[in-house]
Amino acid sequence: MSQYLRCQSLQDKAGDSEVGIHDWIGATACAQHGCFVPHSMVDFQKGERYMNTDYPICNALGYHSESITKALVIYDVGCQWSINFRSRVKNSPSLLLPPALEIVPAVGKFHLAAHKLSCFPRYSLNFIKGAGHLDGEILETLWAPFNKISPTARSMTQAYRQEVYDDHMRNSNWKKLVGMVPSLLKKYKNSNKCLEEMNEAYEQLTAVLDPDKVARWESDALSAEADRGEALDIYLLKGDKAPTFQEVWLQLMKNPKSPSGNVGLVAWLAEGISIEDSQDQLRSEIQQLPSPMSTRQEVKISEKRQRLSSRIEKFHSNGQAFCKGLDIDGTFTPQDDPAFCGSDEEEHEDREFWDDDEGDWEAPEEEVEGLALELMSIWMPSAIGAAKLTELGLHDLLKEERELRIGQANNCLDQLRTDLGNKAMLY
Numbered sequence: 001m002s003q004y005l006r007c008q009s010l011q012d013k014a015g016d017s018e019v020g021i022h023d024w025i026g027a028t029a030c031a032q033h034g035c036f037v038p039h040s041m042v043d044f045q046k047g048e049r050y051m052n053t054d055y056p057i058c059n060a061l062g063y064h065s066e067s068i069t070k071a072l073v074i075y076d077v078g079c080q081w082s083i084n085f086r087s088r089v090k091n092s093p094s095l096l097l098p099p100a101l102e103i104v105p106a107v108g109k110f111h112l113a114a115h116k117l118s119c120f121p122r123y124s125l126n127f128i129k130g131a132g133h134l135d136g137e138i139l140e141t142l143w144a145p146f147n148k149i150s151p152t153a154r155s156m157t158q159a160y161r162q163e164v165y166d167d168h169m170r171n172s173n174w175k176k177l178v179g180m181v182p183s184l185l186k187k188y189k190n191s192n193k194c195l196e197e198m199n200e201a202y203e204q205l206t207a208v209l210d211p212d213k214v215a216r217w218e219s220d221a222l223s224a225e226a227d228r229g230e231a232l233d234i235y236l237l238k239g240d241k242a243p244t245f246q247e248v249w250l251q252l253m254k255n256p257k258s259p260s261g262n263v264g265l266v267a268w269l270a271e272g273i274s275i276e277d278s279q280d281q282l283r284s285e286i287q288q289l290p291s292p293m294s295t296r297q298e299v300k301i302s303e304k305r306q307r308l309s310s311r312i313e314k315f316h317s318n319g320q321a322f323c324k325g326l327d328i329d330g331t332f333t334p335q336d337d338p339a340f341c342g343s344d345e346e347e348h349e350d351r352e353f354w355d356d357d358e359g360d361w362e363a364p365e366e367e368v369e370g371l372a373l374e375l376m377s378i379w380m381p382s383a384i385g386a387a388k389l390t391e392l393g394l395h396d397l398l399k400e401e402r403e404l405r406i407g408q409a410n411n412c413l414d415q416l417r418t419d420l421g422n423k424a425m426l427y
Contacts, residue, residue, distance in 0.1 A: 026048070028057060040059045053081065072131060073104070107119060122228070127225075246407070268319065381401050
């Protein structure tokens with residue numbers, strides 16, 4: 001027989017009054033039915049310390065638990081709390097646990113997202129047999145009604161406040177008791193329907209897989225379930241994560257011998273990429289504004305353009321030191337100007353991004369009048385071409401920019417995966 005417990009704290013506004021001597025209260029509830037466990041409330045005098053949390057958990061584990069051999073304890077920081085829990089109980093004369101009781105710590109699914117990656121397989125409810133489809137956040141729903149009485153409890157004495165909370169908790173348990181049968185019947189019907197769908201999908205997937213691999217995976221899953229801890233890391237996705245833009249930037253700066261040999265070149269290239277990102281952001285913001293814009297909106301856009309202008313001017317000024325021999329003009333035509341787009345797309349299919357279009361690059365002779373700063377194409381090594389840079393001995397500039405561009409692309413792909421995952425969860 002197993003027991004499901006959920007422990008969490010609630011900020012109590014009584015700590016703001018003269019009679020309040022605590023800041024938080026903690027409670028333990030059944031993770032399946034949402035009933036508060038009697039004698040499992042506690043006051044937090046100075047933050048949420050384990051010495052306070054251990055008391056309600058021990059009381060809950062010992063409440064009518066004679067036939068219980070295994071307990072699932074779900075706590076927001078269960079990964080850290082469980083490390084020395086038994087040693088704290090052993091060294092405390094006021095804490096007791098039922099003999100031979102196995103405790104399985106876990107973290108609620110909402111709070112688990114804020115933990116480090118290794119906590120996911122070790123403390124996720126998805127990998128605990130018998131946990132079912134628990135979210136582990138039952139107390140979040142139980143605390144909500146208490147927000148209505150917290151203003152009243154501010155001016156109460158400690159004894160009166162405890163009686164009020166006890167009355168509301170008993171009322172909550174009574175509502176759960178009288179509504180438990182229809183609720184369980186509804187969940188039972190839904191679970192049977194979902195079980196049939198999951199079994200069908202599981203059988204279809206198993207039929208197209210290698211039987212030897214399936215047998216090995218089942219064996220590994222049973223071993224991980226028995227050993228737990230680090231053995232559950234088999235559920236982590238394998239594969240090296242592509243380096244981010246910041247990691248590539250740091251790696252190039254740590255390189256003692258830069259290909260170009262110029263100090264500060266990597267930071268200059270990174271600033272250029274950052275300016276292009278700011279231009280994209282400003283263009284997107286302007287497109288979302290109504291036409292014509294209000295005076296306040298025009299002022300904000302003008303301020304952003306002025307800041308962008310200062311950054312571009314400083315960027316081009318610093319570029320003179322790295323690109324000797326090139327006549328760098330501060331104003332360029334837009335990157336997406338149709339005049340620069342070839343009519344025959346097949347002509348460019350086999351060409352590298354860094355190859356030249358016509359051979360040597362020439363700086364623009366005329367300034368584009370009235371060109372908005374968010375449309376201006378700033379000077380970057382990739383805009384010139386390999387032939388001109390090789391002629392001037394600056395071909396290594398492309399290598400460092402290419403590394404930073406790869407990191408930039410990795411950031412975009414990672415953000416795209418995250419957004420698609422959030423969309424899949426919402427819709």
